[in-house]
Amino acid sequence: MVKMILFVALLMSSCCLGLNGASGLERIEKCGTKCSKGLRCKSKPDYIFHPVCQNPAEGLDTSSIFQNISLSTVMRCEGRQKCSLHLRIHTTLQLSESITGLSICTVTEGMMSNCQIISLKRASNQRQSGLQVEVEHDCTEISPNQSVKVTMETVPSYCGITWIGTHKAPGCSSKDLQRNVPECITGRLSYNVNPQRKELSVSVSDMLEDHNYHLRLCKKDFICTDTGAYALIKKEEPVKSATFPFSRPLPCLCIEGWSAVTDAPRVQVCPFKERVEELWFGINFDPLEETLSWEPPCRVSAVVGLCQKREDGLCMDLPHASQNASRAKISFTKVDPHPQLCMKFTTWSQSWTRCPFANARFQAWEFAVTRYQGHEGVEIMSQITADFSVELCAKSDESDECRITNAHTVHVEKHQAAGLNLKGEFCNTCLQAKRMGVEFAVTVIRCLDDCNKSWSLSSVISSQPSEPLTWVIVTVGVCLSGVIIITLVLHILLTVNQKRKQKRSCSSKKQIDASIKSVVPAFHTQVLIPDSPSCGNTEKAVLIRD
Incomplete structure (x- = not known):
């Protein structure tokens, strides 16, 4: 039991030493001046203006007057959260008949000099010459993270015997100061x-x-x-x-x-400091100015560029389309809005891609392969008046690159379509189109599917632009609606005409029936006459007897 108590006491003392020593500043109960070798130390304020220094006495070794000088910070506390910092000055001073003490002056930025004279006297009348005495002074109060200039001189002041040093107090980043010093x-x-x-x-x-x-x-x-x-x-x-x-x-x-x-x-x-991906939102596009812009919501070091997204998900950088971002707004002018055009953000560790036109909201044109009556063709449909570069290229088994074999310029009016008619025999052939007149645009590639078909690039550009597929569908719908309406009108007219004929037939039939009734008794016969449903009789037949 005694061993256990000793172990706990030792552990607690170690913790206390850790708090007040290695992990914290040394505590003092009160400040003061101390000296060794049985000397009496007495300090008093010194004047700001010191007298002119004197020449050292003969035989005085000026190099060994001050030795083992150290500057440190200690803490004095008057209660919880009521601690202050003090500068501790420690030195070893060699006394002589002509040196009776030392002067310590401290200066901080923006403050006046604070000087103290420390007098050293023996308790007896023994000689002091040749004694080395340790002197410690810790009554200079300082602030966290404050730099202090310390100057020490002999008393009396001898020319050439001066020590100057600096000390910086710990800052408020210290956990010890954050818990105890009000300023921290x-x-x-x-x-x-x-x-x-x-x-x-x-x-x-x-x-x-x-x-x-x-x-x-x-x-x-x-x-x-x-x-x-x-x-x-x-x-x-x-x-x-x-x-x-x-x-x-x-x-x-x-x-x-x-x-x-x-x-x-x-x-x-900062709870979200790892959420870097949240920076890459807020991309804006001005369709009138054709300007794509992004403004960083936070200060960031990144490279912002434009790229073209491929089918495999990779985004290939466009040439001359990158800018360094920090805090200023990033803008790209004369941009062709297309679903494949994306903005890429690259930091020192990762890249992110955002495609603002992926929903085709601002898509200005479309490039498509069409098939009509066994022939394939290509159409460029545009919502704006623009010129397009159309290049015919051939692929080879040796390389993935498409070698350009022919190039043309196509002009498309607003809300119109320009067609490219293909006839003949071309295998592994593709067409790539790109809008002209803009600074940043993607290249759209369309390849011909079947090598067993025959194509040729005869009359590459149609003399007359064909209507878009949408207008063709609308025209067919209007024609079908007209045919349906005309059919309904003819059906109504025919029905009315039939009803009129049936009414005339019913009236004449009644007259014939009346004459038959007057003639029948003379012949003494039975006649079965079916009655027409259209005449309003619900019976199947009328039996006539004599």
């Missing part, structure tokens, strides 16, 4: 993301006591730009949290928090 206490932020509702729930802990706390969403660049989402957490609130809506999970969207004090340090966490 930022609070700790934790968050939960609700992707369905697009909300960020933020909680604050370890905030500066007895002070309110600010929270906001911002976009991180050189500074964090406010997005308008803000909350003030009151110090008396038991639950210190807030909820923020967001539109897109951008990698530069961050949560920023700081205490409600002057010049308070701020803490930032």
Whole structure:
């Protein structure tokens, strides 16, 4: 049991040493000046303007006056979250009959010099000459991340015996300072993301006591730009949290928090910093100016270019169509909108492709192989008036490249189609078309399917542009509708004419029946006369007897 208690005590002491030593600054209960060898140390403020230095006494070794000089930072605490930083100056001073102490001056940027004179005296009347005494002074208060210039001189001041050094205090990145020094206490932020509702729930802990706390969403660049989402957490609130809506999970969207004090340090966490793919949205196209543009929502180092997407999914870069992106808007002018035209974003580690015309919303023209009466042809249908380059190329078994054998220019009027009639025999033949008059355009390839068919490029460009297939379908539909309407009218007229004839037939038949009735008794016969259904009688026959 005793061994167990000793082990726990040893473990706790090790933890405490770790907090106050290796992983934190050394603590002091109070500041002061200390010296060794039984000397009395006394410090007092020195004047800003020092007297003129004196020449050293004969036989004084000026090179060994100051030795083993070190500068460090220590922490003095008066309670939780109420700690301050102090500069500790340590040196070994060799005394002589002519040196009775030293002067220490510290200067920080924007502040006046602070000087202290440290007098060294023996408790007895023994001689001090030749003694080496260690002197330590730690009453100079400094701020986090502050640079301090330290100057040490002898008392009295001898010319040529001066030591100058600099020291920089640790910054607020130190966990020890973040927990204990008010200037470094930022609070700790934790968050939960609700992707369905697009909300960020933020909680604050370890905030500066007895002070309110600010929270906001911002976009991180050189500074964090406010997005308008803000909350003030009151110090008396038991639950210190807030909820923020967001539109897109951008990698530069961050949560920023700081205490409600002057010049308070701020803490930032960025929940979506790995979501780089969210940057490649917001591509815009102006159909009037034929301009394709994209503006980065966050600062990013990327190369933005245009490419043509192939059937196998690869996107081949267009020549002279790449720009470096940082924060400025990227624009490509005179762009031919086509489903195969895409924008490629490349960073140092990965590439992404976005195809803004994939839904054919802005497609200006179409290039298609058609078949009519056993012959294949090619049509270019355009929604705008434009010129097109059409090239005939042949493929070989040795290479995948299509060797151009013939080239032509085709002019197509707005909402019209230009046809290419093919007759003869051409195997492994393709046609590739590209819109002219623009700076960035894709090349569309259409290949002839069957080598057993015969094609030739006779009269490559039709003398008269053919109507698009859509107009042909509309014309056929109108003709069919006309035929149906005329047939219905003729059917109605024929039905009316038949009814009129039936009425006249029924009236004459009744007269004949009356005469028969008057004649029948004379012949003493039976006559079975069928009655016409069209005359309004529902019986099948009428039996006439004498």
